[in-house]
Amino acid sequence: MFAVNDGFEGFYKGQIKEVKWSDVGGWTGQGGSLLGTKRTLPAKHADKIAEQMRKYNINALLVIGGFEAFLSLLELLAARGKYDEFCVPMVVVPATVSNNVPGSDLSIGADTALNAITAVSDGAMRLDRHTHTHTYTHACSAGREGRLKPGDAPPLRTAPPPSPPLRVFKTLHCSLSRHAASPPFIIFSHSFRPAPCLPKGSRSHYHTERAGNSGYAPDSPSALESLLQLYEVRSAYEEFCIPMCMLPATISNNVPGTALSIGADTALNAIVETCDRIKQSASGTKRRVFIIETMGGYCGYLATVGGLAAGADAAYIYEEPFDIRDLQANVEHLTEKMKTSIQRGLVLRNENSNDNYTTDFIYQLYSEEGKGVFDCRKNVLGHMQQGGAPSPFDRNFGTKMSAKAMQWLSKKLLETYRRGRVFANSEDSCCLLGMLGRTLVFQPVVTLKDHTDFVHRIPKEQWWLKLRPLMKILAKYKTSYDVSDSGQIEHVIHTRPKESDASVAM
Structure with missing residues (x-):
């Protein structure tokens, strides 16, 4: 080449x-x-x-x-x-920050530029978060296309570190009434747990406590499982015969029926940035291998895609079982790598990839087998992956998903409102809004049951697993990459949406 x-x-x-x-x-x-x-x-x-x-x-x-x-x-x-x-x-x-190439929704570099713009804007806003009279003008450039990249920006003083993402799940006290002329909306977090017993009657009161990201508790059902439970008891409680919608929001990206979840991109950015910093810290050190543990529950999305972006030599995940022979092969590969000009190694491990081959075990194995050739360091990223300001992609993705969900709920309320009450008991009135391909699609949650591994809380099929051979190729392993389905051209016909169906344009 x-x-x-x-x-x-x-x-x-x-x-x-x-x-x-x-x-x-x-x-x-x-x-x-x-x-x-x-x-x-x-x-x-x-x-x-x-x-x-x-x-x-x-x-x-x-x-x-x-x-x-x-x-x-x-x-x-x-x-x-x-x-x-x-x-x-x-x-x-x-590949351009302007994102102005015909035939592509996104160009290489555009997302990085958006991250830089958002970071500058957030920093300026944090400086005067108690003052509401300042206006900042950021000079940005991207030719004549209107896309942005950082240009001249106001000087930033030292600002406190960003707080964790705002929790939008506030304490709600909602009264569901079949006789209300305008039924209320209910918003709750993904760690919401249905009550074990529900009162009978035409009016029920529900009080959801302010909740954080506790999705890793083994006894805490996911939002999908919660919605399934509410759907299944509709025949016993009419209060649940209302339109219900789930938005996937978890850094683990383990929700069936969607390619991405809100928050996963932010966590991925945190992982890659940390890996880059760790590698940079050893720029003057020869022959060193880093073992890094990521979150994600049983889902290996963060470890795999983060490893691909950070240039990892291996990523251990639950979906791809491994044994001591695989670990030994990786050690031997790194030993050979240390003989080249690149004398650093990076290994990622998903937190639940294996009960026996823990992060400590892998660290000790690499340290022992690589003795005299390379030394090891380990790092457990932990909740660093959950804090910080959301990425531009997650901000826009969440806004788009929320707008479409509210349009859908409003439409369903109009369709199911009869004689002074709302009654919705069909499958398509209890849905998950997911991203499939480039489209946001509403899918009845009952149809996703067969696509879900509820024990390990992961989808039975995950698109990103096809990327794993590519990571091995970049790490110079002798393997092949199946591109049999990547050369198909997608023909998109642009139609002007009707004014009565604004959701089509979302």
């Missing part, structure tokens, strides 16, 4: 060099363009670019960049009739 410096300007000038694994080690955790960028389009220099392609026998092109990269491929496509050298497979990978 060859790398070209400074875009198509470097291409026609011959700034081409061969790259190997050792040349790109650690690139995923570094910002900026390590190859350099230029806005030069290839049309004016097509003859020189074709000459370079002949010289180096280039049979495919991978172009990484923003809108100019998109335009460049269009120009090369138009020049195929004149230059046979351009009749090769070509693909653009969108």
